[in-house]
Amino acid sequence: MEExxxxxxxxxHYYGNRKIYENLSFEVAQGxxxxxxxxxxxxxxxxxxxxxxxxxxxxxSCRIFxxxxxxxxxxxxERIALLLEGHVQYSYMNIAQIEKFYSAFYPRWNRDxxxxxxxxxxxxxxxxxxxxxxxxxxxxxxxxxLAQNADLLVLDDFSLGxxxxxxxxxxxxxRDYAKAEGKTVxxxxxxxxxxxxxxxxxxxxxxxxxxxxxxxxxxxxxxPGETLEDIFIDLTGKY
Amino acid sequence: xxxxxxxxxxxxxRWALLGVVLTFAAVTFYCFLNLSKVVEIRGAELLxxxxxxxxxxxxxxxxxxxxxxxxxxxxxxFLPEVTHKRLKLTLHLPxxxxxxxxxxxxxxxxxxxxIFALQALVSALVLQQWVVWELVARILRTMAVWYLAGWAGxxxxxxxxLEPTWRMRAVLLVLAAGFVALLFKSEVPxxxxxxxxxxxxYVVLSVSLLYHGxxxxxxxKQD
Numbered sequence: 001m002e003e004x005x006x007x008x009x010x011x012x013h014y015y016g017n018r019k020i021y022e023n024l025s026f027e028v029a030q031g032x033x034x035x036x037x038x039x040x041x042x043x044x045x046x047x048x049x050x051x052x053x054x055x056x057x058x059x060x061s062c063r064i065f066x067x068x069x070x071x072x073x074x075x076x077x078e079r080i081a082l083l084l085e086g087h088v089q090y091s092y093m094n095i096a097q098i099e100k101f102y103s104a105f106y107p108r109w110n111r112d113x114x115x116x117x118x119x120x121x122x123x124x125x126x127x128x129x130x131x132x133x134x135x136x137x138x139x140x141x142x143x144x145x146l147a148q149n150a151d152l153l154v155l156d157d158f159s160l161g162x163x164x165x166x167x168x169x170x171x172x173x174x175r176d177y178a179k180a181e182g183k184t185v186x187x188x189x190x191x192x193x194x195x196x197x198x199x200x201x202x203x204x205x206x207x208x209x210x211x212x213x214x215x216x217x218x219x220x221x222x223x224p225g226e227t228l229e230d231i232f233i234d235l236t237g238k239y
Numbered sequence: 240x241x242x243x244x245x246x247x248x249x250x251x252x253r254w255a256l257l258g259v260v261l262t263f264a265a266v267t268f269y270c271f272l273n274l275s276k277v278v279e280i281r282g283a284e285l286l287x288x289x290x291x292x293x294x295x296x297x298x299x300x301x302x303x304x305x306x307x308x309x310x311x312x313x314x315x316x317f318l319p320e321v322t323h324k325r326l327k328l329t330l331h332l333p334x335x336x337x338x339x340x341x342x343x344x345x346x347x348x349x350x351x352x353x354i355f356a357l358q359a360l361v362s363a364l365v366l367q368q369w370v371v372w373e374l375v376a377r378i379l380r381t382m383a384v385w386y387l388a389g390w391a392g393x394x395x396x397x398x399x400x401l402e403p404t405w406r407m408r409a410v411l412l413v414l415a416a417g418f419v420a421l422l423f424k425s426e427v428p429x430x431x432x433x434x435x436x437x438x439x440x441y442v443v444l445s446v447s448l449l450y451h452g453x454x455x456x457x458x459x460k461q462d
Contacts (some may be wrong), residue, residue, distance in 0.1 A: 049459060052331065053330075053457060054324075054327055054330070054456070054457055054459060055457075055458070055459030056457070056458045056459055074332075074333040074334055074335060075333065077331055077332065077333045078333035080331070082327070082328075082331050084323075084327055084328065086323065088323045088324070088325055088328065089325075089328070090247070090325065090328065092250060092251060092319055093247075097246075097250060100243075100246070101243050101246060101247055104240055104242070104243040105240055105243065105332050105333055105334065106333070
C-alpha cells in the first residue's frame with residue numbers, strides 16, 4: 001500500500017513548560033485536501049513548522065514523501081509548495097524579479113499560472129511587492145505557489161488577508177486545481193467559512209490534542225443543518 | 240540556480256553597495272588629497288620622515304571603513320532573511336541548505352574583497368608617486384588588517400542576524416567586539432604581520448557561526 005504523503009506519529013511539543021500537544025498523530029493521503037483547524041495558539045503553525053523542518057519536536061516524528069522532515073532532501077522540497085503564515089515573500093523584489101528567481105529552482109514551473117493571476121490583479125511587472133496591499137501580496141504568494149506545480153501544497157493560514165469574495169473564489173479554484181491535477185493539500189486556517197467546500201478531511205485541534213479527525217462529509221452528516229463553522233464552535237467552544 | 244542566488248543577493252545589496260563604493264571613493268580621495276597638499280607645500284620628504292620615524296601609515300582615516308562596510312553589507316543581506324522569518328523560504332528552496340548559506344556569504348565576502356582590493360590598488364598607485372615601494376608595501380600590509388576586520392565584521396554581523404535568540408546574540412556580540420578590538424589594538428604599523436595568518440584562519444573559521452545560527456533556527460530556538 002502506498003504510504004500517505006504526510007505521516008506524523010506521536011508528536012509532542014512544549015514551548016518552555018507550556019504544552020502545545022502530546023502524542024499527536026495524523027496522516028494525509030495522496031490527493032486529499034486536509035484542513036487543520038483550531039483556535040489561535042492551538043499549535044497549527046507549530047505543526048507546519050515541524051512538518052517543514054523548522055522546529056524540532058520534543059517527541060515523535062513526521063515524514064513527508066517517506067523522508068524524515070528534519071532532513072528533507074532538495075528533490076523532495078521541489079515537490080512541496082509552501083505558503084508561510086502572513087503570505088511572507090521576498091517583498092523587496094518586484095513581480096517580474098520574483099518570478100524570474102523562483103522559476104530557476106523549479107523545473108515544472110508554470111509561468112502562465114503566475115502571470116495569469118497577476119493580470120487579474122492589474123499589477124505591472126515592475127511593481128515592488130512591499131508596496132502592494134495586503135490582499136495583493138497574498139495573491140502574489142498564492143500565484144507563486146500555484147506556478148511551482150508541486151505535488152504537495154502546504155498552506156499556513158492561507159486565508160489571511162483575503163477578502164471574503166476572493167477567499168471563496170480561491171477555495172473553489174484550489175479545489176478544482178487540486179482535484180484535476182491530483183495534488184495533495186495540507187492547510188491550516190482560523191477562518192472556517194468556505195472551507196467545507198474545499199477540504200476532504202478535517203482535523204480540529206484544541207489546546208493540547210486533536211478533537212476530531214475525519215472526512216468532512218462524515219463530520220457534517222453528524223451535525224445535520226450545521227455549517228462547518230458551527231460544528232467547530234460546538235466542538236471547541238466560543239472564543 | 241547559483242546565478243539566481245547571486246541575483247537575489249544583488250537585489251538586496253545593490254544600493255548599499257553603491258553607497259559603500261561611493262563612501263570608499265570619497266574618503267580615499269579626501270585622504271590622498273590631504274597628503275598631496277602636504278607634498279605640494281612641504282615636499283614628499285615629510286611623508287618619508289613620518290613613515291619611517293613615526294608610528295603612522297598616513298592613511299589612518301581609512302581604518303574603520305572596511306569594518307563599517309562589512310557590518311552594513313551583512314545587515315543588508317541577512318536582515319531581510321530573518322525579518323518575518325523569511326529564512327524559511329530560502330531554506331525551503333530545492334537546493335542544498337549548506338551550499339545556499341555558503342553562496343550567500345561568499346557573495347558578501349567577494350563583494351567586500353573587490354572593494355577592498357580596489358582601494359588598496361588606488362592607494363598603491365597614488366602612494367608610489369611619493370614614496371618607495373617598500374614603504375607602500377608597509378602601508379598595504381598594515382591596511383590588510385583593517386580589511387580583515389571588514390570581513391570579520393561581516394561574518395559576525397551575519398551570525399548575529401541569523402541567531403534566533405537574544406541571549407546568544409549577546410554572546411556573539413561580545414565575541415565580535417573582542418576579536419575586532421584585538422584587530423585595532425595596536426597603532427604600530429605592521430604590528431600584526433607575525434600572526435596575520437592565524438587571524439585570517441580565525442576569520443575563515445567564523446563562517447561556521449552562520450551554520451550554527453541556522454541550525455538553531457531549524458531547531459526552533461527562540462526567546
